[in-house]
Amino acid sequence: METNYVTVTINNQQYFAEEGKTVVQILNENKIEHPQICYVPEVDPIQTCDTCIVSIDGKLARSCSTVAKEGMVIDLQAPAAKEARTEAMDRILENHLLYCTVCDNNNGNCKLHNTAEMMEIAHQEYPYTPKVTPVDVDMTHPFYRYDANQCIACGQCVEVCQSLQVNETLSIDWEAERPRVIWDAGVSINESSCVGCGQCVTICPCNALMEKSMLGEAGFMTGLEEDILTPMIDLIKTVEPDYTTIFAVSEVEAAMREERTKKTKTVCTFCGVGCSFEVWTKDRKILKVQPSHDAPVNAISTCVKGKFGWDFVNSKERLTTPLIRKNGEFVEASWDEALDLVASKLGSIKQEYGKGSVGFISSSKITNEENYVIQKMARQVFETNDVDNCSRYCQAPATDGLFRTVGMGGDAGTIKDIAKAGLVIIVGANPAEGHPVLATRVKRAHKLHGQKLIVSDLRKNEMAERSDLFVRPKQGTDQVWLMAVTKYMIDQGWHDADFITENVNFFEDYSKSLEKYTLEYAEKVTGISQATIINIAEMVRDADGTCILWGMGVTQNTGGSDTSAAISNLLLATGNYRRPGAGAYPLRGHNNVQGACDMGSLPGWLPGYQHITDDAARAKFEKAYGVTIDSKPGLDNIQMLKSIDEGKMKAMFLAGEDMALVDSNANHVHDVLSKLDFFVVQDIFLSRTAQYADVVLPAAPSLEKDGTFTNTERRVQRLYQVLPTLGDSKPDWWIVQEIANRLGAGWNYSHPSDIYDEMASLSPLFSGANYDVLEGWNSFLWGSNEGVSTPLLYVDGFNFPDKKARFAIADWVLPAQFEDQYDLYINNGRMLEHFHEGNMTNKSEGIQRKVPEIFVEVSPELADERGISTGSVIRLVSPYGALKLPVLVTDRVSGNELFLPMNSTKKDSAINFLTGPAVDHRTHTPAYKQTKVRMEVIQSKRRRISTSC
């Protein structure tokens, strides 16, 4: 699209600007200092503060909401404009007590302080008067507070809550004599619908909304007792010095804080969205997480975990020293002792039993560099392709579906494309809880920009409630309605015939494969009415770009790969690739599930998606590693467990995954792990899996190391070491190098950048990036075989030799079958507050306060039928195990479908003590979602259940 420019005059100087930009944007782009307290780039102009007023062609106007026009004459210094701005600031200061030096927000970035100083405000016209009694500060929420007496009612917090986070909790009570922010209808923060995303706190231009972790900690004098602090503030106010004096003193104090407070950029570890932000620390104390407008994915957005859920790094339960199993207990050991033992045992097992006797499981939580060295250790030192990662449990089917159809296993575009789409279809995913910041972009586009939303899910989650069309197909039947929609569109001639001719192979064969998927058949199999299927087809037809987002509601099924391919087929048939605002978007669950796969921690792929059967690629790695690499794909997680069970695989090295809890059929996994001759686990906690180990090596979490993560958009971002490692714990890459070198590898990596450079030199996809390219907030999106950063995939054709995509042909497979006694489906998934099985977030006191216990959701009709209510206790029994759980009755679930959050590490409530052995038939990802149980009522009487839901 062509960009037009306008010429404007600012303070007698000419500037060129893109058409459509506001005056304040032009000022900021040209680094012209100008007040703008309520301006937030991420949302529409709020227009409450009036500190940005300028003279435009002789008239006063707000620079934040005035779009620049050709020939505009803008005068910042016009006396009337200056007077208006001063009046605006005077009115603001009527609501805010300036006690900067003893304020925890005086850290050099207080917008109110800086603006008042910039405007050279010496005195205020209207004296400050409190709105409420000084004790009326809302401290109820575990993570942040609101002080109405410091609030300038600028509305930024309200705007981000309403239009960016789109949680719609905060508003300003304009009816009040002194307007102030309220939560819902005026309840306390903790009783409100607040999801704790913290965006209001981040954007607050003063100290009205503050992280509790900052209070009394950020400043040198802010920890003073109230009976000293208050008289000091009173003294300053009574004496009424010129504000320039107050500012000067507070500037000195802020400069001292700058020396003490360490601010380090990191990338979040709680999901695949890839939010980045600074972490402010004082020694090992985390003062706060501070997002930045510069962050490429999230800007100022966060979720409750990313903003507040980092306590686990300082947990007393952290492993801080190597452990060796001796006589039925773990005994602390030195690194040398532990590493020597690991090297000698793994080495001797390989020597005695040969290749395939040692398996490797890498992690989607650790860095790219760490994944790379783990696969390298497997392939170079142990000469095996038996290496896999946690994506086997979640995203492998999505990757498979994309490889078969479009040739690359990644999201077609970026989150900006999702926001831009005319229609978003979410299938079997709950991004409002699993990918919260990504979900906000959909919620915003849907609320403000006319985007349409279709949700297909068993459970009425938040996105379903917001959708234009919510469908509840029968469990495991998404592929059928997707194929029926595609067939109907082709039958109606609504497909994009030109796109298909130019870009896609096998259309005729594919069309034939759809014959069976009539509206009648789809209605019968899925339970979705024919009219609804037609409605979906019409919405796809009418949309200016369709993005389909999917998650484990699709992938964790016996037909997960084929359903993923069906999604991609629908997009190909309708021309929804190779253009902005369209395409396929599997939502990667863990922070680095994408990167773990990219780095070759897979049995069939070398780093950079070079297949193990590709002779040229293998030869390149063989030369670099100095060994012969087997051309046959190795074993995946599931196959490795089978091999252990059969006595073939004798030892296993596992990093950062709680396999004993997250693999399906946990009782079986217990039996298998117990059979290992030697088991090494690297983790930050003594996880359930680590409890089976012979040697446990204490690893460092993301905040304690350098490296890179790759998010769901294929975006590679650097994380910097925020804290020193705790105790004797070490980064995973260091540990792996030590083991490899004890077995003669001769590696010499001194920093993760050395590892990245080696990986990039062998992987064309990554060849255009290095740690300099990725410096600071910069990022790189893989997607070009020439190593060019590629936000939108397939612009130059699909990733096949003829540049054409391929329709994947696959019939729907019947879900796993159960005996009639197992009459209830048990679904599982994430809660907003917790990450995965909960090993990290269950160490956060605040999160535990919000969601202290697990529960199973039961539909009102099923509750009636079984005579239970919220708080009843039931036992759920599957063919593979049983759980005992308190009940929460909710219409989020319907009929005979149950939902169990997956964040439990306890044997009586963790979902995988119910799940079974069924797997996706192509990738072996467990069909966790295809689990049926019977219910036994233990206690029908109500008991109190603590949950924020």
Add this chain to the structure above:
Amino acid sequence: MAEPISFIRKNIPTEEEIHQQKLDELKTLLTDNEDSLNKIMGIVGELNSMGVLEAAEKMILAKEEITKIALGQVTREPVTNLMNTVMGATGALMAADPEKTTTLVKSTVAGIESGSDFLKTDKQIRIRDLMKVMKDPDINRSLGFGIHFLKGMGQELKNQDK
């Protein structure tokens, strides 16, 4: 069968080991910084002999009480009035033209000297004398200054009232 283990036998150092470890760390610190430490010890010795250390120690111990007392004193109205007066006067002086202020101060000093000389003479001033001295250019200049001083002051007072 490797059964899961959740018990960790920690190497908890004995009191003696902790003591020894700290002593070793201290020894290293002393050896590495011998010169600096000697100087610091000398200064500390002097301060101690002067009684400064003891006073500082007690002040630190009583810091909260002392702060409260100090705050109690400085927040009394006469003190805050004084602060405001001093700050106001300082502000006014800061706003004045230094050259004019210097001239005015010099003139005032000269006037005081001249007035003092007159007091030594025991002479009396009569109405006729006043009429006569009006013609003296020096006295006329001072009178003009005084009259216009009163006018300026009156205007500012009127502005403040508004």
